[in-house]
Amino acid sequence: MLPATYYVGLSAILFIIGVVGVITRRNAIIIFMSIELMLNSANLAFVAFARVHEAMSGQVFVFFVLAVAAAEVAVGLALMVSIFHTKHSIDVDNISSLKG
Amino acid sequence: MFLSEAATGGPQFFYLAPWIVIFPAIGLLINLIFGSRFSEKVIGAIASTASGLAFGVAVLLGVSLVGHPEGEIVSLIDWITIGALQVRWAFQVDTLSVVMMLVVSGVGTLIHIYSIGYMHEDVRHNGDPGRYRRFFIYLNLFIAMMMILVGSNNYMMLFVGWEGVGLCSYLLIGFWYDKGKDGIGNALAAKKAFIVNRVGDFGFLLAAFTMFWAFRTFDFQEVFAKAPEVAAAAPGMILAITLFMLLGVTGKSAQLPLYVWLPDAMAGPTPVSALIHAATMVTAGVYLVARSAELYVLVPQAQMWVSLVGGITALFAATIAVAQFDIKKVLAYSTISQLGFMVAAVGMGAFAAGMFHLVTHAFFKALLFLSAGSVIQGVERGEHHVDHDAKLHKLLKGSGHHFDPQDMRNMGGLRSRMKTTFVVYLIGALALAGIVPLAGFWSKDEILAEASLLNPTVYWLLTIAAFFTAFYMGRQIIMVFFGKPRSAPAEYAQESPPVMTVPLMVLAALSVLGGALNLPGMHTFTGWLEHTLTFIHPGEFNLVVAGVSTGLALLAIILAWLLYSRRYQALQALPTAKRPDDPLRPILGPIFTLLENKYKVDEIYDALIVKPYAALSAFLADVIDWKFWHDWFHDKIIAGGFQLLTRVLSVQVDLGFIDAIGNALGKGTRAVAGRMSLLQSGYVRSYMLSVVVGLVLIVGFLLLR
Amino acid sequence: MTLELILFIILALVAVAAALGMVLSRNTVYSALFLILNFVTVAVFYLMLNAAFLAMAQITVYAGAIMVLFLFVIMLLGAERIPGEDKLPWQKPLAVFLGFVLLVETGYILISRSGILPPAPTAGEGFGSPEAIGMVLFNQYLLPFEVTSIVLLVAMIGAVILSRRVK
Numbered sequence A: 001m002l003p004a005t006y007y008v009g010l011s012a013i014l015f016i017i018g019v020v021g022v023i024t025r026r027n028a029i030i031i032f033m034s035i036e037l038m039l040n041s042a043n044l045a046f047v048a049f050a051r052v053h054e055a056m057s058g059q060v061f062v063f064f065v066l067a068v069a070a071a072e073v074a075v076g077l078a079l080m081v082s083i084f085h086t087k088h089s090i091d092v093d094n095i096s097s098l099k100g
Numbered sequence B: 001m002f003l004s005e006a007a008t009g010g011p012q013f014f015y016l017a018p019w020i021v022i023f024p025a026i027g028l029l030i031n032l033i034f035g036s037r038f039s040e041k042v043i044g045a046i047a048s049t050a051s052g053l054a055f056g057v058a059v060l061l062g063v064s065l066v067g068h069p070e071g072e073i074v075s076l077i078d079w080i081t082i083g084a085l086q087v088r089w090a091f092q093v094d095t096l097s098v099v100m101m102l103v104v105s106g107v108g109t110l111i112h113i114y115s116i117g118y119m120h121e122d123v124r125h126n127g128d129p130g131r132y133r134r135f136f137i138y139l140n141l142f143i144a145m146m147m148i149l150v151g152s153n154n155y156m157m158l159f160v161g162w163e164g165v166g167l168c169s170y171l172l173i174g175f176w177y178d179k180g181k182d183g184i185g186n187a188l189a190a191k192k193a194f195i196v197n198r199v200g201d202f203g204f205l206l207a208a209f210t211m212f213w214a215f216r217t218f219d220f221q222e223v224f225a226k227a228p229e230v231a232a233a234a235p236g237m238i239l240a241i242t243l244f245m246l247l248g249v250t251g252k253s254a255q256l257p258l259y260v261w262l263p264d265a266m267a268g269p270t271p272v273s274a275l276i277h278a279a280t281m282v283t284a285g286v287y288l289v290a291r292s293a294e295l296y297v298l299v300p301q302a303q304m305w306v307s308l309v310g311g312i313t314a315l316f317a318a319t320i321a322v323a324q325f326d327i328k329k330v331l332a333y334s335t336i337s338q339l340g341f342m343v344a345a346v347g348m349g350a351f352a353a354g355m356f357h358l359v360t361h362a363f364f365k366a367l368l369f370l371s372a373g374s375v376i377q378g379v380e381r382g383e384h385h386v387d388h389d390a391k392l393h394k395l396l397k398g399s400g401h402h403f404d405p406q407d408m409r410n411m412g413g414l415r416s417r418m419k420t421t422f423v424v425y426l427i428g429a430l431a432l433a434g435i436v437p438l439a440g441f442w443s444k445d446e447i448l449a450e451a452s453l454l455n456p457t458v459y460w461l462l463t464i465a466a467f468f469t470a471f472y473m474g475r476q477i478i479m480v481f482f483g484k485p486r487s488a489p490a491e492y493a494q495e496s497p498p499v500m501t502v503p504l505m506v507l508a509a510l511s512v513l514g515g516a517l518n519l520p521g522m523h524t525f526t527g528w529l530e531h532t533l534t535f536i537h538p539g540e541f542n543l544v545v546a547g548v549s550t551g552l553a554l555l556a557i558i559l560a561w562l563l564y565s566r567r568y569q570a571l572q573a574l575p576t577a578k579r580p581d582d583p584l585r586p587i588l589g590p591i592f593t594l595l596e597n598k599y600k601v602d603e604i605y606d607a608l609i610v611k612p613y614a615a616l617s618a619f620l621a622d623v624i625d626w627k628f629w630h631d632w633f634h635d636k637i638i639a640g641g642f643q644l645l646t647r648v649l650s651v652q653v654d655l656g657f658i659d660a661i662g663n664a665l666g667k668g669t670r671a672v673a674g675r676m677s678l679l680q681s682g683y684v685r686s687y688m689l690s691v692v693v694g695l696v697l698i699v700g701f702l703l704l705r
Numbered sequence C: 001m002t003l004e005l006i007l008f009i010i011l012a013l014v015a016v017a018a019a020l021g022m023v024l025s026r027n028t029v030y031s032a033l034f035l036i037l038n039f040v041t042v043a044v045f046y047l048m049l050n051a052a053f054l055a056m057a058q059i060t061v062y063a064g065a066i067m068v069l070f071l072f073v074i075m076l077l078g079a080e081r082i083p084g085e086d087k088l089p090w091q092k093p094l095a096v097f098l099g100f101v102l103l104v105e106t107g108y109i110l111i112s113r114s115g116i117l118p119p120a121p122t123a124g125e126g127f128g129s130p131e132a133i134g135m136v137l138f139n140q141y142l143l144p145f146e147v148t149s150i151v152l153l154v155a156m157i158g159a160v161i162l163s164r165r166v167k
Helices: A004-024 A028-053 A056-087 B019-037 B040-067 B095-125 B131-151 B155-173 B185-215 B220-233 B235-252 B261-267 B270-279 B281-291 B300-322 B327-348 B351-388 B390-399 B419-433 B439-454 B456-481 B498-518 B524-530 B543-571 B584-588 B590-596 B598-679 B684-704 C003-024 C028-048 C052-077 C091-112 C130-139 C142-163
Strands: B072-082 B085-093
Touching: A004 A028, A004 B684, A004 C003, A004 C028, A004 C091, A028 A056, A028 C003, A028 C028, A028 C052, A056 C052, A056 C130, A056 C142, B019 B040, B019 B131, B040 B085, B040 B095, B040 B131, B072 B155, B085 B095, B085 B131, B085 B155, B095 B131, B095 B270, B095 B281, B095 B351, B095 B498, B095 B524, B131 B155, B131 B270, B131 B281, B155 B185, B155 B235, B155 B261, B155 B270, B155 B281, B185 B220, B185 B235, B185 B261, B220 B235, B235 B281, B235 B300, B261 B270, B261 B327, B270 B281, B270 B327, B270 B351, B281 B327, B281 B351, B300 B327, B300 B439, B300 B456, B300 B590, B300 B598, B327 B351, B327 B439, B327 B456, B351 B419, B351 B439, B351 B498, B351 B524, B419 B439, B419 B456, B419 B498, B419 B543, B439 B456, B439 B498, B439 B543, B456 B543, B498 B524, B584 B590, B590 B598, B684 C091, C003 C028, C028 C052, C052 C130, C130 C142
Parallel strands: none
Antiparallel strands: B072 B085
């Protein structure tokens, strides 16, 4: 098998791309997808470490992450629909009521 | 008298001593609290009973002293305890103090009874019957205070009484405070008495302080016990004490130079003049010197001064009395003169003689004053009669000037109209003049006999004074009671009621018999006092001295008779304008005017002391206090400085500095917050960016650690 | 260079390219499609790591259910493109810079500490199989599994309530 470092490195790259996506994009759905990407990269690292340590717990954690991500997406998209109904936009820069 | 049957045993009532103060105090409290509901008679009865009970206690104390002549100190309570200093309320019961108690309460009681009748008319004559009760309250207060004075066993308690009687004197002189010259004359007289007495009290206080410095105590016993020791160590100390005390004596006993208040004190009702300003209070100074005898005998210099002051005062006042027309003023100066006799006596060491004269003088001078009061009211009654008789009133209308019932020039011929008063007045006058065998003769003669041995200068002063005494008393008797009435009121004068005349008769009897207290050869009174004043001088009867003084007195009376009976009657024939009011006036000329004006002492005091003092006060008040302290120091320096300081503090410091800090903090916070709020952009992406910045930094930190 | 390594490199390039495509696409629909591609490559990585069950779950749950949901919402809202100018123009280069720094840091960590990780042992029999996962999940992690069901239920209720039109 390939050294786990490779997988972890790939995971890091994907994570950073996700981060940059969250910061740079205005579209709430793309930000959301970037978050999914970050979760996914974390899952990859989990699986890689599980393989290295021969621990099934790592894979079970990914399973839980999948479940939570599904729930998150359901709620998040519902929120987005709700926001769109009031703001008629999913530009996060328009949702700036917290401005001090 | 008591000692002639002296026994070693006998009853003892010393524990009753505090009641001589408590009885009058109870009397005054009853009248003070409940008196407004009582009738005049009840008020007078309560006050007289209180005083009478005090007299009873004094008698019991005297009886006890017969068996136990050493006396006793009856301690009531502690008063002041500071470190070593202990002052008690304690009564010194000994032969000296009991004599004073007997005189004060005895004469006091008679005057209380007399006042029941006198004040009844006086309050109506002056138009305020409400003050009847007040008079008796004051009178009882006076008795209580006087008892504290004479009964104390230390100088502090004595001082309380000393000030207390001064207060009563003030209150009673100003009893008719809304009367007198310009409606304020009596109040001014009261004020004068009080202030002049303050000068004397100042001397007393200095004496007390010096005494405490030297002896560390105020108790008579302890002071006298230590006196020889202190005198040996520091004779100047005793001299200072005694001379300061002399100042107190001159104030209270109306001696030169502080006598000026006593003539003015005649503004008080006549019983007051009799009780306070003749018989009792003014003799407090004499009592003080006798009480402090053990100090005085240690310093002959002080003794010399005391007797000199007394002798000069005696002569000085006697000469003034010759030219007075006010019946009470004559008696006032006579009192000053007689007090001079006593002070001179106790000053030269003749304590028994001085105290003897004090007692007899209390009898006959109280008698004279009360009789004078009777005369005045008799004349007032006459005036009243005239006012109500329309025919007479019309007749008198021309005479114009205000009628003065105390002016002897308005009297005359009262002998037949006020018989009782005349008789008792004559007895009093003869006793005062020193005619055998009345009380005054024996006491005055004892003083003169002692003086002839101890101090010749004073002897001559007193002898001449005795001559004048007989002269002015003869003049007064003749002007008041003999000849024809010189005014309508005198013509219709009426005798006083028995409540007034009975005490007069009692006093007259005492004036006749008082000499028996200390007849030459028996020395009952001297022996009595000997138990207290151990180094007493046993005065010997001197036939030459007695002869000279009696001869001079008779001469003076004859002279007065010639002048005032013969010549004065002759002068009455002249028309009013040319007629001199006194036969002496054409003879003595300006000297008489000078005497009539009391040597202008009041004017001299006014010019030398009162005016400069008032000017100084005005200067201090207007310039120093107002202009300097108030206008300049307080307004300019304090207030101005304070305002300047507050202005600096409020504008420069508070606004310019403290507020500036606060404002700057606020502005700075706002500015920083303004900048910081840019971070709070509301853009979720920015927040996320900051999270990432943190992430980068933390990872970097972990790496570089 | 083994076959495995070649496969990894190719798949890794595809995965990174798909991720970048997702982030950079102007059209949201493209982004979603790129993400699906990315998920699929990741699923292949799971297979390479002896996690067959997870690989299938990844494809069915992520690439299937979740991404369909995404596409459905995108279509529903008609928000393929966002109009208007970017109000934070400076954020983009800064984000890139930060990402680069983070990349350097992680790279440094991975390179300097590559020896920490033990070499992977040969996978045991049945490692990553559905049976193995099931054994662990229903023995060791039974309670969390049940809690997850509640989480999903709550999420479902929440989604229903949130997307309800407020009258």
